[in-house]
Amino acid sequence: MTRKLLLDKVNVEGIAGYDVYRKNGGYRSVEKALKTMSPDEVVEEVKKSGLRGRGGAGFPTGMKWSFLAKPEGVPRHLLCNADESEPGTFKDRYLMEKIPHLLIEGMIVSSFALGANQSYIYIRGEYMYVLRILEKAIAEAYANGWLGKNILGTGFDLDLSVTPGAGAYICGEETALIESLEGKRGNPRIKPPFPAVKGLWQRPTVVNNVETIAAVVPIVNDGGEEYAKIGIGRSTGTKLISAGGNINKPGVYEIEMNITVEEFIYSDTYCGGIKNGKRLKACVPGGSSVPILPHYLVCKTAAGEDRLMTYESLADGGFATGSMLGSGGFIVYDEDQCIVRNTWNFTRFYHHESCGQCSPCREGTGWMEKVLHRLEYGHGKMEDINLLWDIQRKIEGNTICPLGDAAAWPVAAAIRHFREEFEWHVNEPKACMERNYGLVTEKTFETATA
Amino acid sequence: MSETTHSQVSFSDELLKEVNRVIGQFPEGKQKSALIRVLHIAQAEFGWLSVPVMDYVARLLHIQPIEVYEVATFYSMYDTKPVGKVKLEVCRTGPCMIEGAEKIVKYIEDKLGIQDGETTADGIFTLKTVECLGACGYAPMLQAGEKYHEHLTEAKVDELIEAYRKNPVANYMGQETNLNSAKS
């Protein structure tokens, strides 16, 4: 039986409202933390839990919190990153819409831990209806004494508000988010300085994903050690996976990080297998920016071991034969899907979302999109494949923020694993407009055991 | 669609109260942080962000007009040209593409007699393809105003176009919320 820590109450009638949420044990963690723990003890529990950032990078949350600078007399801020925009990912929206008080509860406890008295939830502008749900829940929390001055008589003050973006994937990058929250264009900042030292209004700031903040609630309630018992190795706790693509049961699933990819795709508890009885062709396990895996590397690693739904196992083999858990945007492709088209589609996304500040991303994403478009529509040349490889290589690692990498990796992985399908597009320009290539040939990897 | 700019620009008392509430969420002197939300309010009120509208917002927040122009042209949700009363924003990214977003776009184009980015002659609908809206498990989908319409079929598109034609509302205040989307 899978343990759920975030979504266990999600189907309780009326859980989005304060009364039902409270009756079902809501805000217990605030009582516990504010009345019986010091801020440092909360940080300590989060460290013990092994919780890693759920937005995509997977950086240990407790460690991130301990980096926060605490100069005398300077306010600090906690910002919740609800700018969920990575294609394939829709878990945060689900959580906020279904059980908004869980996020607010997490914000209170986390703000307490960090000594922040003014916190913000930055939500993507397209989720305006979710913003309204959150604002209603925040008003309820104020009315019931969980927000405002002197919460529970402990002397801790916290103001929380939610503020929208207006259509920019880049604002999910934490310094772009901060810029946007300051009412500016979402241009990522040049680092250093890092937000932990100079963030919102040049004050020390922590930015955490919605799911990360929500996970602090069970960690405080049950203790970090209890949380760390779930999962394998450095992948502790549960993870929300947004499952989409050619599967029978798309949706948001809370998994313990110990199940196999095979179980996740084929079991009826989760995705319920490939739709229409088709064969699996490929999988993007962590949102559009992570490397795509061909069918033979999805359920097994190159070494032939079962691949698990964990940070480590999904990354097993590095970029040569592995991918990443990322934001948990799990996209499944059946045998009828075209990898070139999909790569073009993703690249168009990154081109559209590039902020334009630094030259490799601004110019490189558009160039890749044009070359991919040409290949997809049967006008490509064989050299285009190597050209693409070279462009992505010159973007990766050379940009201000990770959007450059996010744009480069899908292209690199597609060429790495599906080169024969790209070549087919060049060799069969007519056929590629009429039908799809189907499954690619399995390759063996010498690096498998490394 | 007939307007090419706005001559009279000012918020009602109710909206000014909302603007002040939003400004009040930020510390003294950080009122620029309210800009993105105030532009949403202005766009819902005036239909699109013309220069007089943006200049008005700049005055409300005590910032330079160029600071507003820079922001308004950066974010994809803002319209700096007139649009229809209801924007049909069809997601075209990744999972939505797999699930047939292109067919839905084509269907709407044919049905309304407009292309991506255009507005119907009666000024009601604007069709726009957009990037991932975070509804990948419920693809294909479109957003109209604040509402998400998911698991689209041609029949569903017919239905919602009919409904919006009768009642083309996309106001900022008092928008019905949508709790229909996700099943677990």
Added chain:
Amino acid sequence: MSEQTEKIKVTIDGKLVEVAPGTTILNAAREIGGEVVPPAMCYYSSLKGSGGKCRTCLVEVSKGSEKDPRPMPKLVASCSTPVADGMEVKNKSSEKVLDARKGVVEFLLINHPLDCPICDQAGECHLQDLAFEHGLEKTRYEFKRRTFDQIDIGEYIKLHMTRCILCYRCVYTADQLTNAREHGVLKRGDAAEISTYIQNSLDNDFIGNVIDVCPVGALTDRTFRFKSRVWYTKPMDVHCECSKCSGKAVAWMIGDEIARITARKDQYGEVKEFICNDCRFNKKQKSDWVFEGPRHIDRHSVISANKYEDPIPEHTPLLNKA
């Protein structure tokens, strides 16, 4: 003063230098000078917030510091990365850097019109220099290049957006030198552009400085437009009594006539003392100025490859490679 602060040691391409803590790698390299200095298209030392964007100054940090000798995993922008004691940096000695820089130059050029023959900036254009040193001989870009209409922003300044590399210097200049910025960066991605958005003339007293900070020919002086190629003009250090600025400038002469006035730039093309519009645009008579003598130009660019008073520097690539 500076002797009292503890200096830290940095090695760049094998050359040791001692600098004050907080110095960036780029400025440490500039203290050494010569070949170890990475090119910089967007960084401008007197403009706060500039730098980090163009990525031409990327370098490899092969040793982080004495305390933490691990190399940095990625190339870093030398203009915005502070040095640490014992740090070892590779600029020209790193294949990785040269490869990445070649990429950056290519990215900067794919949408550039390459209209040097009709561009007023030619001869003193940093992109031209950069392409000359690091670029490929031919383009791999086979698509339509991005274009914009050229516009006059006011009486004196021409904006030729098609040539812009979005260094943001002119935006910082307006922010920091004038009291109300009227132009900025609009739109995003490769559609981003420098603009006033509305038909607006920039007429602040100091706005003419955007011409001098522009590394390319995107912002040019309308009073000098098509008057001469810069290499046919002779630069003279001049000064005048000015109530608004220092009055220190360079007069670019064609024979006995002043063709244009600019601020004085250092060897990295940076203006240290900005000048006012009056000096720049309105004082075109010889009698307006006190002439100090010929201006020493030592940037190794196309411009220095002609008939100035000083001998052509030996490292001039035009001569070495041509």
